[in-house]
Amino acid sequence: xxxxxxxxxxxxxxxxxxxxxxxxxxxxxxxxxxxxxxxxxxxxxxxxxxxxxxxxxxxxxxxxxxxxxxxxxxxxxxxxxxxxxxxxxxxxxxxxxxxxxxxxxxxxxxxxxxxxxxxxxxxxxxxxxxxxxxxxxxxxxxxxxxxxxxxxxxxxxxxxxxxxxxxxxxxx
Amino acid sequence: xxxxxxxxxxxxxxxxxxxxxxxxxxxxxxxxxxxxxxxxxxxxxxxxxxxxxxxxxxxxxxxxxxxxxxxxxxxxxxxxxxxxxxxxxxxxxxxxxxxxxxxxxxxxxxxxxxxxxxxxxxxxxxxxxxxxxxxxxxxxxxxxxxxxxxxxxxxxxxxxxxxxxxxxxxxxxxxxxxxxxxxxxxxxxxxxxxxxxxxxxxxxxxxxxxxxxxxxxxxxxxxxxxxxxxxxxxxxxxxxxxxxxxxxxxxxxxxxxxxxxxxxxxxxxxxxxxxxxxxxxxxxxxxxxxxxxxxxxxxxxxxxxxxxxxxxxxxxxxxxxxxxxxxxxxxxxxxxxxxxxxxxxxxxxxxxxxxxxxxxxxxxxxxxxxxxxx
Numbered sequence: 001x002x003x004x005x006x007x008x009x010x011x012x013x014x015x016x017x018x019x020x021x022x023x024x025x026x027x028x029x030x031x032x033x034x035x036x037x038x039x040x041x042x043x044x045x046x047x048x049x050x051x052x053x054x055x056x057x058x059x060x061x062x063x064x065x066x067x068x069x070x071x072x073x074x075x076x077x078x079x080x081x082x083x084x085x086x087x088x089x090x091x092x093x094x095x096x097x098x099x100x101x102x103x104x105x106x107x108x109x110x111x112x113x114x115x116x117x118x119x120x121x122x123x124x125x126x127x128x129x130x131x132x133x134x135x136x137x138x139x140x141x142x143x144x145x146x147x148x149x150x151x152x153x154x155x156x157x158x159x160x161x162x163x164x165x166x167x168x169x170x171x172x
Numbered sequence: 173x174x175x176x177x178x179x180x181x182x183x184x185x186x187x188x189x190x191x192x193x194x195x196x197x198x199x200x201x202x203x204x205x206x207x208x209x210x211x212x213x214x215x216x217x218x219x220x221x222x223x224x225x226x227x228x229x230x231x232x233x234x235x236x237x238x239x240x241x242x243x244x245x246x247x248x249x250x251x252x253x254x255x256x257x258x259x260x261x262x263x264x265x266x267x268x269x270x271x272x273x274x275x276x277x278x279x280x281x282x283x284x285x286x287x288x289x290x291x292x293x294x295x296x297x298x299x300x301x302x303x304x305x306x307x308x309x310x311x312x313x314x315x316x317x318x319x320x321x322x323x324x325x326x327x328x329x330x331x332x333x334x335x336x337x338x339x340x341x342x343x344x345x346x347x348x349x350x351x352x353x354x355x356x357x358x359x360x361x362x363x364x365x366x367x368x369x370x371x372x373x374x375x376x377x378x379x380x381x382x383x384x385x386x387x388x389x390x391x392x393x394x395x396x397x398x399x400x401x402x403x404x405x406x407x408x409x410x411x412x413x414x415x416x417x418x419x420x421x422x423x424x425x426x427x428x429x430x431x432x433x434x435x436x437x438x439x440x441x442x443x444x445x446x447x448x449x450x451x452x453x454x455x456x457x458x459x460x461x462x463x464x465x466x467x468x469x470x471x472x473x474x475x476x477x478x479x480x481x482x483x484x485x486x487x488x489x490x491x492x493x494x495x496x497x498x499x500x501x502x503x504x505x506x507x508x509x510x511x512x513x514x515x516x517x518x519x520x521x522x523x524x525x526x527x528x529x530x531x532x533x534x535x536x537x538x539x540x541x542x543x544x545x546x
Binding site: 060061065070071072074077078080081084087088089090093094096097098099100102103104106107109110111112113114115116117118119120121124127130134137138139140152153 | 275276277279282283288291292293294297298309311312313314315316322326329330332333335349350353354356357358403404405406407408409410411412419420423427532533534535536
């Protein structure tokens with residue numbers, strides 16, 4: 001769903017297959033996508049859709065990313081834990097940090113601004129809105145990709161993200 | 173709005189109070205030792221481990237062990253408790269926010285058969301908040317190795333916004349097979365205690381730590397330590413290797429310093445990997461700070477991950493208060509890309525303003541400016 005309208009739907013049963021379907025639907029050509037873990041793919045695809053509408057005249061450090069979830073990188077953590085039994089995998093280990101999704105989005109879009117990854121029991125939009133407004137008020141942030149990016153250890157997921165833009169105030 | 177440091181605590185391989193840790197650091201002692209523990213690694217490796225027997229004993233004095241909490245959950249409560257004692261700050265107030273900085277929290281419990289829900293980071297934060305009788309939903313900052321610096325910055329920003337009067341920032345990470353094997357798979361661990369900025373550096377040493385900084389908007393008696401400003405940024409370059417130009421860290425440094433470039437000391441991240449230390453030298457040099465003495469504390473504490481930014485900021489604060497510069501333990505011969513000034517002596521040195529920086533996986537960077545008044 002994008003701006004309340006259905007953007008894309010698919011019968012794919014697993015996130016992996018669904019993600020690939022969205023990727024193809026978007027006409028993406030970004031081979032790094034295939035190395036990403038599920039949380040990073042989730043965030044990458046959400047950003048891919050939202051950033052189509054981003055302002056064009058911003059400096060690379062004026063865009064911020066603020067994400068939150070409840071499971072951190074647990075989806076990948078349990079996969080990495082399995083590799084320890086045999087040969088620990090660096091390709092999996094690198095994704096055992098929730099902020100890597102921020103790194104992937106920054107690389108894709110050349111974003112160098114403020115970033116934060118929070119972990120909370122449940123989605124709290126008021127908390128996120130407060131923090132984004134704080135960034136708008138006290139830093140040079142002019143737009144912010146913000147929201148809930150959850151990928152739990154069983155593969156249940158939810159992405160609810162927005163591109164927030166700082167309003168221009170004439171009386172500032 | 174001015175945000176001051178009301179109290180702090182460090183628990184590490186070097187001791188269980190800030191004073192104990194400070195004493196050991198100023199005396200040039202390292203907490204890194206060869207560890208032979210097959211629960212952590214099939215091969216011996218240098219690391220700075222916390223005395224778990226002492227943890228159990230001290231935790232027992234402040235809470236019932238009937239809850240059977242993990243060492244991680246015990247240590248964050250213990251550190252917060254030690255910092256808050258005598259601080260005059262009310263942890264149970266609605267105007268106090270708790271911020272936990274950690275990369276992996278209770279991940280070591282996965283191997284012990286705990287299920288995923290039990291190792292959630294917010295569960296640890298809840299247990300901490302519950303212990304402190306704090307009514308607010310605690311925050312967890314999990315941003316790789318910049319988490320500690322980022323969490324202190326969060327505290328500063330939240331108090332600035334007026335929403336809170338105080339912030340209890342706790343940074344912690346313990347070692348586990350999960351974490352050690354991961355760094356081993358990257359071949360990023362040195363077989364010797366780490367050598368930051370040194371020509372022969374070949375990797376990092378891991379460490380364990382828990383540290384607390386209590387921030388407040390209340391005026392404090394001189395010499396008061398103020399968190400002036402800070403910033404985070406991203407390299408937009410690579411998810412596990414630092415930028416070759418130091419671009420992201422430079423952006424964070426410039427934003428944190430603002431117009432006032434005068435800084436007396438820099439506490440760098442200095443993990444002693446070939447690429448990180450080079451990258452930091454480039455960012456520091458490009459920021460016009462080549463003449464400012466720089467140290468890395470990884471030679472004392474090892475790399476304590478989610479605790480690093482908090483532990484190292486506290487030692488920097490103690491340096492400011494005592495007017496004592498801390499040398500870079502493990503360093504002997506200059507070996508980074510750009511000419512910067514490495515602190516090689518622990519000595520009396522008047523200082524008023526410190527710049528703390530950190531960088532981490534995901535290409536993230538953070539910078540924080542701490543100033544002493546009076």
